[in-house]
Amino acid sequence: MSVHEKVNILMVDDQPAKLLSYEVMLGELGENLIRANSGREALELLLKNEVAVVLMDVSMPELDGFELAEIIRQHPRYQKTAIIFISAVHLTDLDRLKGYQRGAVDYISVPVVPELLRAKVSVFAELHRRAHQLEMLNRELRRLSSSLIAMQDDERRRIARELHDGLGQELTAAKMIVDGILFQEKGEASSFKRNAAADASSLIDRAIQQVRSISHLLHPPLLDEVGLLSALRWFLEGFTKRSGLHTVLEVEPQEFPRLPSELETAIFRIVQEALNNVFRHAKARNCWITVKHASGQVTVTVRDDGKGVEQGVTEFRPDRIGMGIGGIRQRIKEFGGELRLARLNPGTLVEVVIPTKSLPQAPQTSKVSSAVVASIAK
Numbered sequence: 001m002s003v004h005e006k007v008n009i010l011m012v013d014d015q016p017a018k019l020l021s022y023e024v025m026l027g028e029l030g031e032n033l034i035r036a037n038s039g040r041e042a043l044e045l046l047l048k049n050e051v052a053v054v055l056m057d058v059s060m061p062e063l064d065g066f067e068l069a070e071i072i073r074q075h076p077r078y079q080k081t082a083i084i085f086i087s088a089v090h091l092t093d094l095d096r097l098k099g100y101q102r103g104a105v106d107y108i109s110v111p112v113v114p115e116l117l118r119a120k121v122s123v124f125a126e127l128h129r130r131a132h133q134l135e136m137l138n139r140e141l142r143r144l145s146s147s148l149i150a151m152q153d154d155e156r157r158r159i160a161r162e163l164h165d166g167l168g169q170e171l172t173a174a175k176m177i178v179d180g181i182l183f184q185e186k187g188e189a190s191s192f193k194r195n196a197a198a199d200a201s202s203l204i205d206r207a208i209q210q211v212r213s214i215s216h217l218l219h220p221p222l223l224d225e226v227g228l229l230s231a232l233r234w235f236l237e238g239f240t241k242r243s244g245l246h247t248v249l250e251v252e253p254q255e256f257p258r259l260p261s262e263l264e265t266a267i268f269r270i271v272q273e274a275l276n277n278v279f280r281h282a283k284a285r286n287c288w289i290t291v292k293h294a295s296g297q298v299t300v301t302v303r304d305d306g307k308g309v310e311q312g313v314t315e316f317r318p319d320r321i322g323m324g325i326g327g328i329r330q331r332i333k334e335f336g337g338e339l340r341l342a343r344l345n346p347g348t349l350v351e352v353v354i355p356t357k358s359l360p361q362a363p364q365t366s367k368v369s370s371a372v373v374a375s376i377a378k
């Protein structure tokens, strides 16, 4: 709906003459005016059209305005639709309260003042237009941020591969040449050259190792090859060495099934971010990670014994969370899952629950041997 797109206004009254007069009064608003001669007809029209404002007579035979408002409100699509009652008889405050409780947002009494009717209807029509635009923008934002995450994953995978296959291979070739020099240079006179070649060779070794770790951290090869658990074990091993934190991984069932590749990537990134947060913010000594797959859902928890997360973060206040937790939330939303952060005594718990029932099936538990895993993880 664009800024000036028309919205539908439903006018309900059992007297055709009144409907005609409302139509004349509201004509200059330039919106779509729809007429209904009874409550029943109004309900039928509501099911077929998206309506911004309902203008209706309080007293109608068969189904009066209050009853109609109550039925309209029961439909999830119309819980926020503006309902304006027109009342020919004097309504007491108690009557009005009854109307408000059943979903009225405003009243107009007879004789209707055209300017007042137009002003009220146009305010609600505009509100509806704005709410609709906001909803569209939100939807677009969600779509954009999820495609951004997917693009980021693809980009990391591509850079990881290029680093490994491009720079990694060039360095290996350079090492072969330098080792060749080392092998050929013999005798006293060339000891300087030999030492230089030996230094260069070990420098290249270190560079190869670094390219390997950067490439693997960008996208663990094990994730695609043999799945989430091997990738997590590999990551935890490196993380424990780098951080000095003691980590424990608990998995259920032991024969963990393969999950769809996007979900495995999401869980890996979530654990990676949660652990990086423990290292950066928690001042913890221990960290426990669990990954459980049962009753059609995967539950992942990361718990530490550090200083504990602050309340603003557990409430996901935008000014307190960063890219990390923001990214975790976005990834989980993609799968219809939930994230919970809790401050424990001591420490912090990050808990993620993702339903797997509606996801496409992934190839079953990988039967790759531990020797293959070890060689890929090296």
Ligand SMILES: Nc1ncnc2c1ncn2[C@@H]1O[C@H](COP(=O)(O)OP(=O)(O)OP(=O)(O)O)[C@@H](O)[C@H]1O
Binding pocket: 277, 278, 280, 281, 282, 304, 306, 307, 308, 309, 310, 313, 320, 321, 322, 323, 324, 325, 326, 348
């Ligand atoms: N395990 C933890 N223990 C204590 N505080 C934590 C823990 N995890 C997160 N926090 C708090 O939550 C805040 C938000 O975390 P988040 O990962 O969103 O952002 P960040 O780590 O500060 O930055 P980045 O955008 O690089 O991830 C952190 O700044 C930190 O204060």
Ligand SMILES: [Mg+2]
Binding pocket: 273, 276, 277, 322, 323, 324, 325
């Ligand atoms: Mg972080």
